[in-house]
Amino acid sequence: xxxxxxxxxxxxxxxxxxxxxxxxxxxxxxxxxxxxxxxxxxxxxxxxxxxxxxxxxxxxxxxxxxxxxxxxxxxxxxxxxxxxxxxxxxxxxxxxxxxxxxxxxxxxxxxxxxxxxxxxxxxxxxxxxxxxxxxxxxxxxxxxxxxxxxxxxxxxxxxxxxxxxxxxxxxxxxxxxxxxxxxxxxxxxxxxxxxxxxxxxxxxxxxxxxxxxxxxxxxxxxxxxxxxxxxxxxxxxxxxxxxxxxxxxxxxxxxxxxxxxxxxxxxxxxxxxxxxxxxxxxxxxxxxxxxxxxxxxxxxxxxxxxxxxxxxxxxxxxxxxxxxxxxxxxxxxxxxxxxxxxxxxxxxxxxxxxxxxxxxxxxxxxxxxxxxxxxxxxxxxxxxxxxxxxxxxxxxxxxxxxxxxxxxxxxxxxxxxxxxxxxxxxxxxxxxxxxxxxxxxxxxxxxxxxxxxxxxxxxxxxxxxxxxxxxxxxxxxxxxxxxxxxxxxxxxxxxxxxxxxxxxxxxxxxxxxxxxxxxxxxxxxxxxxxxxxxxxxxxxxxxxxxxxxxxxxxxxxxxxxxxxxxxxxxxxxxxxxxxxxxxxxxxxxxxxxxxxxxxxxxxxxxxxxxxxxxxxxxxxxxxxxxxxxxxxxxxxxxxxxxxxxxxxxxxxxxxxxxxxxxxxxxxxxxxxxxxxxxxxxxxxxxxxxxxxxxxxxxxxxxxxxxxxxxxxxxxxxxxxxxxxxxxxxxxxxxxxxxxxxxxxxxxxxx
Numbered sequence: 001x002x003x004x005x006x007x008x009x010x011x012x013x014x015x016x017x018x019x020x021x022x023x024x025x026x027x028x029x030x031x032x033x034x035x036x037x038x039x040x041x042x043x044x045x046x047x048x049x050x051x052x053x054x055x056x057x058x059x060x061x062x063x064x065x066x067x068x069x070x071x072x073x074x075x076x077x078x079x080x081x082x083x084x085x086x087x088x089x090x091x092x093x094x095x096x097x098x099x100x101x102x103x104x105x106x107x108x109x110x111x112x113x114x115x116x117x118x119x120x121x122x123x124x125x126x127x128x129x130x131x132x133x134x135x136x137x138x139x140x141x142x143x144x145x146x147x148x149x150x151x152x153x154x155x156x157x158x159x160x161x162x163x164x165x166x167x168x169x170x171x172x173x174x175x176x177x178x179x180x181x182x183x184x185x186x187x188x189x190x191x192x193x194x195x196x197x198x199x200x201x202x203x204x205x206x207x208x209x210x211x212x213x214x215x216x217x218x219x220x221x222x223x224x225x226x227x228x229x230x231x232x233x234x235x236x237x238x239x240x241x242x243x244x245x246x247x248x249x250x251x252x253x254x255x256x257x258x259x260x261x262x263x264x265x266x267x268x269x270x271x272x273x274x275x276x277x278x279x280x281x282x283x284x285x286x287x288x289x290x291x292x293x294x295x296x297x298x299x300x301x302x303x304x305x306x307x308x309x310x311x312x313x314x315x316x317x318x319x320x321x322x323x324x325x326x327x328x329x330x331x332x333x334x335x336x337x338x339x340x341x342x343x344x345x346x347x348x349x350x351x352x353x354x355x356x357x358x359x360x361x362x363x364x365x366x367x368x369x370x371x372x373x374x375x376x377x378x379x380x381x382x383x384x385x386x387x388x389x390x391x392x393x394x395x396x397x398x399x400x401x402x403x404x405x406x407x408x409x410x411x412x413x414x415x416x417x418x419x420x421x422x423x424x425x426x427x428x429x430x431x432x433x434x435x436x437x438x439x440x441x442x443x444x445x446x447x448x449x450x451x452x453x454x455x456x457x458x459x460x461x462x463x464x465x466x467x468x469x470x471x472x473x474x475x476x477x478x479x480x481x482x483x484x485x486x487x488x489x490x491x492x493x494x495x496x497x498x499x500x501x502x503x504x505x506x507x508x509x510x511x512x513x514x515x516x517x518x519x520x521x522x523x524x525x526x527x528x529x530x531x532x533x534x535x536x537x538x539x540x541x542x543x544x545x546x547x548x549x550x551x552x553x554x555x556x557x558x559x560x561x562x563x564x565x566x567x568x569x570x571x572x573x574x575x576x577x578x579x580x581x582x583x584x585x586x587x588x589x590x591x592x593x594x595x596x597x598x599x600x601x602x603x604x605x606x607x608x609x610x611x612x613x614x615x616x617x618x619x620x621x622x623x624x625x626x627x628x629x630x631x632x633x634x635x636x637x638x639x640x641x642x643x644x645x646x647x648x649x650x651x652x653x654x655x656x657x658x659x660x661x662x663x664x665x666x667x668x669x670x671x672x673x674x675x676x677x678x679x680x681x682x683x684x685x686x687x688x689x690x691x692x693x694x695x696x697x698x699x700x701x702x703x704x705x706x707x708x709x710x711x712x713x714x715x716x717x718x719x720x721x722x723x724x725x726x727x728x729x730x731x732x733x734x735x736x737x738x739x740x741x742x743x744x745x746x747x748x749x750x
Contacts, residue, residue, distance in 0.1 A: 040067065044075050048085060048098040055088055055095035114189075114213040117196070120169055122148045125208065134215060155182050155189065156211070168195045168209050180213075188220045189213045242347045246331070249291055249340040251276030263348045265305070265318030277344070279312050281324075291342060296329045300349070323353045372474035373397060377409065377458060379432040380466040385409075388468070397475055398454075399446040412473075417443035417451075435460050435467050441476070453480040502604035503527055507539060507588065509562040510596045515539070518598070527605055528584075529576040542603075547573035547581075557586075565590050565597050571606070582607040636660045636715070636731030639722070640673055642693055646686055648673040648727065657731055660713055661706055677706045688719065689727055696721045703734045714738040 043065060048056070058076065062069040076096050079085040088095045108115070114131035116124060124146055135153060137143065149157060156162075160178070167174035178191045192212040237244060243260030247253045253272050261267065264280065272280065278287035282303040290297055305318040324346045331341040373391035387409050395401050400412050416424045420442035431438040440456040458471020503521035517539045520532040530542050546554045550572035561568040570586040588601020630637060636657035640648040650671050658665040674682060681704055692699055701717035714737075718730040 040071075040075060041079065044072070044079065045084060045098065048096060052098045052100075055086075055090075055097040057090075057093050057095055061096070112214075114215075116148075116211050116213075118148055118165075118209045118211070120208060122165070124148060124151070131213070134213065155180050155213070161191075164193060165209060168193060171195075186217070187215055188217045190216045242345050244343060244345050245272075245277060246341060246343045247277045249342070251278050251287070251291075253277055254341065260346070263324075263346065264313065265316035266313070267315075271313070271315045275312055280308065281344075282308060287328075290328045294330050294342075296327070298325075298327050300325055301346075322348060322350045325349045368393065370472065370474070371397075371476075371478075372454075372472050374470075374472050375458075377469040377471065378466050379469075382465075385428075385432065398444065398452075398473070399448055399450075415444055415446060417445055419443070431460070431469070432467070435462055438469055438471065452477040500602065500604070501527075501606070501608065502584070502602055504600075504602050505538075505588075507568075507599040507601065508596050509599075512559060512562050515558070515562060528574065528582075528603075529578055529580075545575055545577065547575055549573070561590070561599070562597070565592060568599055568601065583610045585609075630654050636729075636733075638729045638731055639726055640729075641726050642689070643672075646690070647675065648689060650676070651726060660715060660731055660733060662712065679708045680704065680706060692719050692721055692727060701729075703738050 044061065047061060047065060058069055058073050061067070061076075062072045065072070076085060076087070080087050080096075084099055085096050086099050088097070108126070109129040111128055112130055114134040115126075115128045116131055117126040119125050124143055127143055131137075132143075135155075137151070141151075143151060161180070164174050164178070174193060174195075176193060178193075180189045180191050181187070182189065190213075192214075194210040194212070196208050196210050237257050240257065241259055243263045244257045245253060245260050246255040253275065256269055256272055261269065261271075264272075266272065278284040281287055281301060283301045286299070286301065301324045303322050303324060305313075305316060305320060305322060309316055309319070327345040329343060329345075331339050331343060333339060373394050374389075375387055375391065376389040377385070377387050379385040386406060388405075390402050390405065390408050392402055394408070394412075398412065398415065400408065400415065402408060413421075413424060424440060424442060427438065427440050430436075437460065438456060438458045440454075442454060444452050444454045446452065453476045455474045455476045456471060457474070458469035461468045461470065503524050504519075505517055505521065506519040507515070507517050509515035516536045518535070520535055520538045522532055524530050524532045524538070524542075528542065528545070530538065530545065532538060543551075543554055554570060554572060557568065557570045560566075567590060568586060568588045570584075572584060574582050574584045576582065583606045585604045585606045586601060587604070588599035591598045591600065631654050633654065634656065636659075637652075637654045638650065638657050639652040640650045642648050650668055650673060653661075653665055653668050655665070658668060661668060668676070674680060674686065685701070685704070688699055688701060691697075698718060698720035701719060703714040703716050705712045705714060713733045713735040716732045716734045718732075720728055722728050
């Protein structure tokens with residue numbers, strides 16, 4: 001017999017119909033000649049089918065089919081019990097015909113529940129196809145006639161199930177239904193136990209058992225998921241920080257969660273029951289319009305709790321103005337049809353509103369103090385571009401008015417310097433194409449003609465049909481000037497270091513025993529005859545050429561600055577590898593780092609200075625004599641430097657000049673000649689000074705006064721050019737001579 005399925009009568013292989021022609025006393029005899037019995041069942045059915053609708057007796061069947069009458073009676077009893085044949089009493093006789101309805105056996109395999117039928121000895125009488133498939137019983141395994149325990153079905157082979165089966169067999173109280181969980185798979189089965197007697201199958205008349213197993217794993221999981229979902233919804237309703245109020249079309253409040261009470265400053269739901277929703281939300285018309293429209297909506301409402309407290313919600317603990325972010329929606333049924341109930345979900349955003357206001361104020365404060373303006377530039381997929389927003393300070397900083405906003409970017413771009421125009425437009429088209437951050441620097445000429453430098457910076461945000469750049473235009477004029485100054489300073493530094501009578505270096509010390517150099521000017525070989533590489537040992541190699549009499553002082557100075565971390569200074573005699581003697585001066589400043597100190601410094605060749613010091617000492621006496629002569633000569637001495645506009649800056653004067661000009665020396669030096677003394681004959685004096693500057697030939701100046709006042713003297717000048725390019729004048733007071741020359745003229749005039 002094939003265990004994997006229950007075979008129908010119609011295919012002539014039903015394994016549940018046993019041989020009943022003999023005395024069956026053992027399991028082996030019970031299943032003897034299985035194929036022969038199946039053929040007999042099929043033969044009887046086919047015979048009755050041929051005779052249909054005629055009903056025939058047992059004797060007729062026995063005689064026609066040449067079968068034992070007793071066996072035929074038993075076969076017919078089995079076929080009748082399974083609904084395959086119909087018996088009609090005829091007097092004391094029984095007449096049989098084939099059944100035209102669907103037999104139990106034909107329906108048994110189509111039942112979705114797994115079913116097993118046991119006899120009183122717990123032998124398996126019947127199983128359906130679902131039982132075999134549910135428990136994956138392999139093909140070829142013998143089931144019918146086997147004891148239940150021998151098919152190794154762990155689900156039924158446990159003490160609770162076996163005890164319940166024993167109760168059924170002994171006609172005691174038993175459990176009709178059980179929930180069983182299969183080990184290993186965690187499948188859940190709703191198991192039903194039914195006491196039954198099927199004489200045609202058991203032949204004993206003793207009660208048997210039908211066990212039905214329904215796999216409800218999916219249903220249980222769905223049920224648990226539904227319970228979990230309901231619990232989550234209940235928890236969400238009560239624990240969500242947003243207020244939720246359920247209400248009817250007329251505004252009657254049906255339910256409200258704890259958060260809504262907290263937001264409204266209430267403690268009990270009964271505080272809300274007597275009010276309509278639009279009475280407590282401070283916006284009756286808005287709420288009623290939402291109800292009439294019956295659509296999902298999101299909006300912001302404000303509520304004056306002080307007014308609300310005096311009219312309706314007298315029990316609220318809130319005060320002042322509050323702002324609510326509200327989501328309104330109708331309650332719909334399973335079909336999506338709106339009912340007459342609605343709900344709002346609302347959140348107190350008062351703090352957010354205040355923060356937004358403060359943020360806006362801070363933003364305005366920041367924007368108003370930026371060295372530039374903020375803007376929002378857009379580029380649409382259609383090719384159109386422009387600005388959505390420009391800070392109003394654009395007029396103040398760049399001289400370009402905000403309005404009309406539509407063409408602001410074009411007007412601003414027209415002020416970009418001509419040499420930067422092409423680069424300006426190329427940069428814009430490039431970032432529009434790539435949707436990338438934008439950066440631009442260039443020269444900007446304000447409508448007033450003032451020049452400045454700008455820097456544009458922005459970041460893109462991609463939207464549905466356009467890209468928006470949020471950015472800033474900075475006035476970087478000061479920075480560019482500083483950069484230019486720095487560039488010039490670096491050039492000067494390079495010029496200085498390349499022309500220094502020495503070299504720059506960087507010396508480090510980690511401790512008194514570990515020190516060396518990080519950097520040495522490549523001119524070390526040229527100036528001192530010591531190659532820079534290897535740089536780490538350079539300071540040691542350089543020290544070998546310090547003159548013997550200065551060696552100890554050299555090393556002591558290094559150890560001293562390492563221990564005290566102070567600036568390093570040293571002067572001494574140095575003997576180059578080629579034998580040439582020179583004098584050096586070491587100057588450096590320390591910078592303390594985490595694990596070491598670094599000295600950045602210079603080693604100067606001061607040979608010429610040392611020689612010059614001696615020469616200087618010899619010239620100091622001459623300088624002193626010159627200074628004494630300059631200050632104490634009886635003639636005035638005036639030195640001035642020519643300017644491009646034709647005026648002259650007074651650079652120096654002696655005591656006599658200050659006396660002649662009736663001023664203190666400090667009040668004269670640094671003044672412009674013709675601004676300070678406007679009474680000087682001009683252009684006579686101006687032209688004379690220019691001639692001397694150009695021709696470098698001295699000239700005498702006719703007597704003149706610096707101020708047309710009686711107390712000012714007449715002064716004669718001898719003007720000449722100095723090697724420095726400055727102009728010098730010897731000044732002589734000729735007032736008496738001028739007056740004497742004037743007396744004959746007066747007498748003649750009389």
